[in-house]
Amino acid sequence: MSNPLSSIIINRDDHCVSRKNISSAALKVLYRLHDKGFKAYLAGGAVRDLILNIQPNDFDIVTNATPLEIKKIFKNCRIVGRRFTLAHIFFKGEIIETSTFRAPITKKNSNKKNTQIMTANDGLVVRDNLFGTPEEDALRRDFTVNALFYDPINFTIIDYANGLNDVKLKKIKTIGSPQRRFIEDPVRMIRAVRFASTLSFNIDKKDFHTIKKNAYLIQNVSSSRMYDEMQKLFFSGSSNEMYKILEESNLLKYIFVDFYKWVNEDSKRLNWINSSLNQLDKWINAGLKVDAPLLFALIFGEYHETMIEKKIDNNKNTFDLTRRVINDHLNSICSQIRIPKTIIYQVCDIMTYQIRFKKMNPKQSSRIAQSTGFINAFLYLKFSSKILLRNENVLYYWQEIRNDNSLKTTSKKIGSQKRITKRFKK
Numbered sequence: 001m002s003n004p005l006s007s008i009i010i011n012r013d014d015h016c017v018s019r020k021n022i023s024s025a026a027l028k029v030l031y032r033l034h035d036k037g038f039k040a041y042l043a044g045g046a047v048r049d050l051i052l053n054i055q056p057n058d059f060d061i062v063t064n065a066t067p068l069e070i071k072k073i074f075k076n077c078r079i080v081g082r083r084f085t086l087a088h089i090f091f092k093g094e095i096i097e098t099s100t101f102r103a104p105i106t107k108k109n110s111n112k113k114n115t116q117i118m119t120a121n122d123g124l125v126v127r128d129n130l131f132g133t134p135e136e137d138a139l140r141r142d143f144t145v146n147a148l149f150y151d152p153i154n155f156t157i158i159d160y161a162n163g164l165n166d167v168k169l170k171k172i173k174t175i176g177s178p179q180r181r182f183i184e185d186p187v188r189m190i191r192a193v194r195f196a197s198t199l200s201f202n203i204d205k206k207d208f209h210t211i212k213k214n215a216y217l218i219q220n221v222s223s224s225r226m227y228d229e230m231q232k233l234f235f236s237g238s239s240n241e242m243y244k245i246l247e248e249s250n251l252l253k254y255i256f257v258d259f260y261k262w263v264n265e266d267s268k269r270l271n272w273i274n275s276s277l278n279q280l281d282k283w284i285n286a287g288l289k290v291d292a293p294l295l296f297a298l299i300f301g302e303y304h305e306t307m308i309e310k311k312i313d314n315n316k317n318t319f320d321l322t323r324r325v326i327n328d329h330l331n332s333i334c335s336q337i338r339i340p341k342t343i344i345y346q347v348c349d350i351m352t353y354q355i356r357f358k359k360m361n362p363k364q365s366s367r368i369a370q371s372t373g374f375i376n377a378f379l380y381l382k383f384s385s386k387i388l389l390r391n392e393n394v395l396y397y398w399q400e401i402r403n404d405n406s407l408k409t410t411s412k413k414i415g416s417q418k419r420i421t422k423r424f425k426k
């Protein structure tokens with residue numbers, strides 16, 4: 001390292017990370033490992049977020065204890081992962097991910113005979129389990145701001161990659177050559193976009209240029225990993241900003257190939273996608289839970305509706321057609337983003353409810369409004385009516401039915417409360 005050690009260790013007086021903002025479960029793991037003679041640091045996103053005064057999503061720990069040694073210390077521990085073997089330590093309502101310092105991937109140690117590290121012919125790392133030093137571990141993380149460690153024993157931050165400076169500059173920058181790091185793991189390109197949008201940071205210029213040039217590599221990522229990443233992106237609470245960066249960085253056209261082409265054929269089509277992502281961000285930031293079926297129904301709503309309309313034929317069953325069109329589209333994405341079948345089924349439901357809604361049949365309304373798929377379908381109706389200025393009467397009708405139903409439920413609850421009180425009086 002060219003940096004002198006003094007600039008790598010940041011003392012308590014020179015940073016704002018405090019133990020009181022760290023989960024008690026994470027502190028327990030850190031102290032226990034230390035008591036048993038191991039090094040143990042809080043690592044990655046948690047340190048970055050604590051410096052930024054943001055509540056971390058999770059508290060990851062890194063140590064020189066191997067997964068087997070960790071398992072011996074903690075009864076509530078399970079070893080997971082093949083690509084990365086690490087320990088999950090279970091607490092009430094929280095899992096503390098604890099990994100062992102990892103060594104860098106070099107040509108020497110990534111040959112075919114080495115079962116701990118394996119690299120495919122195109123440079124993609126497929127197995128990665130050679131243990132190393134704290135510095136080696138830090139330098140093989142994705143971005144400088146994600147490579148910070150916090151040592152709970154002497155309250156220092158350890159910064160091997162100049163990450164603290166990049167936090168101050170609000171910059172997402174890969175550690176080492178962006179070209180090599182993005183080839184090693186193309187998911188890092190999406191992670192860069194996610195961190196830039198959620199933290200309101202900028203992606204370093206060279207990194208951004210490299211992403212634009214290598215965006216096509218995203219098609220090499222496994223479809224289940226892509227599904228997880230897509231959920232993290234869209235449920236981040238800043239999906240609208242994220243969508244813009246995905247587009248500017250060329251990633252979007254390799255993620256949603258047909259949809260991207262369709263949106264770009266007519267600039268008016270951006271209105272739907274922008275409005276749906278805005279709505280999604282509002283819900284998430286208000287603490288409301290949005291599930292994956294509603295997410296996909298919203299994003300692709302206008303696209304699906306247009307495709308259905310094109311194929312509509314009066315003699316055919318529109319329920320079947322709706323399901324078929326949506327099924328075909330979402331299944332065609334699955335080779336790249338593996339959307340679970342149950343989610344696809346529920347996206348179809350949301351859209352077939354729209355057909356039922358238009359019938360406004362008083363005999364069936366109450367039953368429809370109590371069915372499990374109703375809320376998502378109703379939210380879609382509400383959103384699409386507002387954006388496309390249509391179905392005002394249909395929305396009004398179902399809003400009334402919904403109000404009636406919730407009144408009935410409330411009075412039922414009050415009724416049973418009264419009965420309970422009476423019983424107690426007796």
Ligand code: ATP
Nearest residue numbers: 044045046057058060140141142146147185187188
């Ligand atoms: P958040 O949890 O807020 O989404 P995070 O930075 O903690 O963000 P995680 O996915 O929880 O992200 O990963 C924890 C840490 O592991 C990261 O901060 C980073 O240091 C490292 N890491 C995760 N994914 C990669 C990757 N693909 N390549 C290199 N390092 C990674």
Ligand code: MG
Nearest residue numbers: 045046057058
């Ligand atoms: Mg994290």
